[in-house]
Amino acid sequence: MKIRELAAELSSSTYPGRGILLGRSQDGSSAAIAYFIMGRSENSRNRVFIPTADGIQTKAFDESKMTDPSLIIYAPVRQIGGKTIVTNGDQTDTIYDFMSKGHCYRKALLTRTFEPDTPNFTPRISGIVKPNGDFNLSILKSDDGCPDNTLRYFYEYENPKAGQGRYLHTYVGDGSPLPSFDGEPTPVTVPGTLEEFTDTIWQNLNPDNKVSLYTCFIDLQTGEHTWKIVNKNE
Numbered sequence: 001m002k003i004r005e006l007a008a009e010l011s012s013s014t015y016p017g018r019g020i021l022l023g024r025s026q027d028g029s030s031a032a033i034a035y036f037i038m039g040r041s042e043n044s045r046n047r048v049f050i051p052t053a054d055g056i057q058t059k060a061f062d063e064s065k066m067t068d069p070s071l072i073i074y075a076p077v078r079q080i081g082g083k084t085i086v087t088n089g090d091q092t093d094t095i096y097d098f099m100s101k102g103h104c105y106r107k108a109l110l111t112r113t114f115e116p117d118t119p120n121f122t123p124r125i126s127g128i129v130k131p132n133g134d135f136n137l138s139i140l141k142s143d144d145g146c147p148d149n150t151l152r153y154f155y156e157y158e159n160p161k162a163g164q165g166r167y168l169h170t171y172v173g174d175g176s177p178l179p180s181f182d183g184e185p186t187p188v189t190v191p192g193t194l195e196e197f198t199d200t201i202w203q204n205l206n207p208d209n210k211v212s213l214y215t216c217f218i219d220l221q222t223g224e225h226t227w228k229i230v231n232k233n234e
Helices: 006-011 091-100 105-109 194-204
Strands: 019-024 030-038 047-052 055-060 077-080 083-087 124-129 135-143 146-157 164-169 186-189 210-219 225-231
Touching: 006 186, 006 194, 019 083, 019 124, 019 135, 030 083, 030 124, 030 194, 047 210, 047 225, 077 091, 083 091, 091 105, 091 124, 105 124, 105 135, 105 146, 124 164, 135 164, 194 210, 194 225
Parallel strands: none
Antiparallel strands: 019 030, 019 164, 030 210, 047 055, 055 077, 077 083, 083 124, 124 135, 135 146, 164 186, 210 225
8 A cells, every 4th residue: 555645645534533643753763643533513623632641531622512421522542551542432441441451452342343323333443552663553333334233453563664654534534424434544654753743734634623633752762752732722
């Protein structure tokens, strides 16, 4: 699969939904992480990312406008045992709980399915970044819109190339119902510094639909996390 320029890939869709990008920094010294959320409804757009002790949490920007916290409020990023979990829902906690008991993320995700938001059946996308920079990605999605059939895909990446990553998102684009992501995670470039990486993503997400972005570089020698949060609601 041909590698895509990150800016071009992001700007090619008005509504990729929620997205995970995992890879290696351009200088090869750090693991690179990005997670973003977008929204079409007032409830989905009424959110911000806030930092927590072991990652980030979504939070209502205006509590008085929050109509339904289910599928909206969760911890997208958590860390455990030198590994970083990144997901688009409360399966973050499922993975964390299984890993805390010595199990793998795959076993955790076998207990979960896509989101119960008929008729979209939004896929659950998840990633794990290991201390050495290797990473895994997964997507759990409905089989062609069937509410009773789950397709589970797992991808494992060893020794990622410097300046490259894999991008997985929930939707192919806008629509009704929203069409689920199809195919393998897309190979994309990981530009420059953390600041350049962050700016490239934020500036190329659709301005009407983007809500929040988290980015992080993890130093592969020291394990130090350097991160940024960008919220449209400030």
